[in-house]
Amino acid sequence: MRYFKLSNKNLKNAKVSKKDEFYTQLSDIERELKYYKHHFKNKIVYSNCDDPRISNFFHYFSYNFEKLGLKKLIATCYKNQDMDLFSQNNSEQAIYLEYDGDKNNNNIPDPEEIGIKFLKNDGDFRSKESIELLKLSDIVVTNPPFSLFREYVAQLIEYDKKFIIVGHQNAISYKEIFKLIKENKMWLGYGFKGGAAHFINKHYEDYAAAGDHKEGMIRVSGVVWFTNLDINKRHEDLILYKKYNPEEYPHYENYDAINVDITKEIPMDYNGNIGVPITFLDKYNPEQFEIIALGIVGSIDFTSNRKMEILDKNGNPTGKCTYNAKGTLYRLYNPKKDKIPAFKDCETGALYSSIYARIIIKKIKG
Numbered sequence: 001m002r003y004f005k006l007s008n009k010n011l012k013n014a015k016v017s018k019k020d021e022f023y024t025q026l027s028d029i030e031r032e033l034k035y036y037k038h039h040f041k042n043k044i045v046y047s048n049c050d051d052p053r054i055s056n057f058f059h060y061f062s063y064n065f066e067k068l069g070l071k072k073l074i075a076t077c078y079k080n081q082d083m084d085l086f087s088q089n090n091s092e093q094a095i096y097l098e099y100d101g102d103k104n105n106n107n108i109p110d111p112e113e114i115g116i117k118f119l120k121n122d123g124d125f126r127s128k129e130s131i132e133l134l135k136l137s138d139i140v141v142t143n144p145p146f147s148l149f150r151e152y153v154a155q156l157i158e159y160d161k162k163f164i165i166v167g168h169q170n171a172i173s174y175k176e177i178f179k180l181i182k183e184n185k186m187w188l189g190y191g192f193k194g195g196a197a198h199f200i201n202k203h204y205e206d207y208a209a210a211g212d213h214k215e216g217m218i219r220v221s222g223v224v225w226f227t228n229l230d231i232n233k234r235h236e237d238l239i240l241y242k243k244y245n246p247e248e249y250p251h252y253e254n255y256d257a258i259n260v261d262i263t264k265e266i267p268m269d270y271n272g273n274i275g276v277p278i279t280f281l282d283k284y285n286p287e288q289f290e291i292i293a294l295g296i297v298g299s300i301d302f303t304s305n306r307k308m309e310i311l312d313k314n315g316n317p318t319g320k321c322t323y324n325a326k327g328t329l330y331r332l333y334n335p336k337k338d339k340i341p342a343f344k345d346c347e348t349g350a351l352y353s354s355i356y357a358r359i360i361i362k363k364i365k366g
Helices: 008-017 026-033 056-063 128-136 146-158 169-173 175-182 278-283
Strands: 044-047 072-076 095-099 114-118 139-142 162-168 196-200 218-221 223-227 274-277 289-295 308-311 317-322 330-332 343-345 351-354 358-363
Touching: 026 056, 044 056, 044 128, 056 072, 056 095, 056 139, 072 128, 146 162, 146 175, 162 169, 169 175, 169 223, 169 278, 175 289, 274 278, 278 358
Parallel strands: 044 072, 044 139, 139 162
Antiparallel strands: 072 095, 095 114, 162 223, 196 218, 274 358, 289 358, 308 317, 308 343, 330 351, 343 351
């Protein structure tokens, strides 16, 4: 198996081809779940998107069953369509495993202690059998398919389940996911080391630099943990140290907010609306900030009174003028920070830059 750094383009390819079986490393699971141990006592944990025969989620929970005080562990996966994905390489039938804990006092999940059961259907998390197992569970912990992330989360919410799941930060901009974050029904966990994760996946070429290489793995940037379990991180205030000045924090021309490019540079003395990058959610404390909106088209009204000419990708005029500038946030062009302008005021000739997706927030306390 080869290794590469997964780009947004390749994520889209995975979505189209459904080849997004990204198997999570045990070290990443251990690093994150150490913060949630008190949540697992006397609970049924369900991993419904992992081949339980090779899943590191099953490994973690079965070997830590007694330490966590679990009641039961259940794991299912979608029926094998590629025999090389499985360690046994001898079954195409979907199965699920149940583990109720150690029976012979050796603190090891022995094969004879693990109940192996065959599913009638394909093991898809949306199947009737999988949903019945979901109903029995208390906490879902898994790495769901990136291509089905919206649908997967919607199911968890529908059945009112607690969860700790892996996803890509791009999912934050999905209106269904952002709504849950805004309503404090879902938030980010502690995260992957260096803001990236290494997964087992056999479908891609090796494009990674030598320094990023991990044998048999791919590196995916922007991967995060999503959860609705309370954690200490969620109540830690972001320390603010910079003061507001209009030159450093320009106001958007088409929305009542100032722009902040780096989360830690949110001004401590500004009490109006602030546009921050989506990475802000890693530091979000709902007791310190209020989330107002997602700063992308379709979420808030970007209409302005300025008639703007749209410039092409090289900053050249296109002759097309608009009042809403394609539904994106924009501010005055800064040649020191911006590569090229995106818009030109049709009356004054002033140049403006478009802003990548922003979350609009407001301080609750200093």
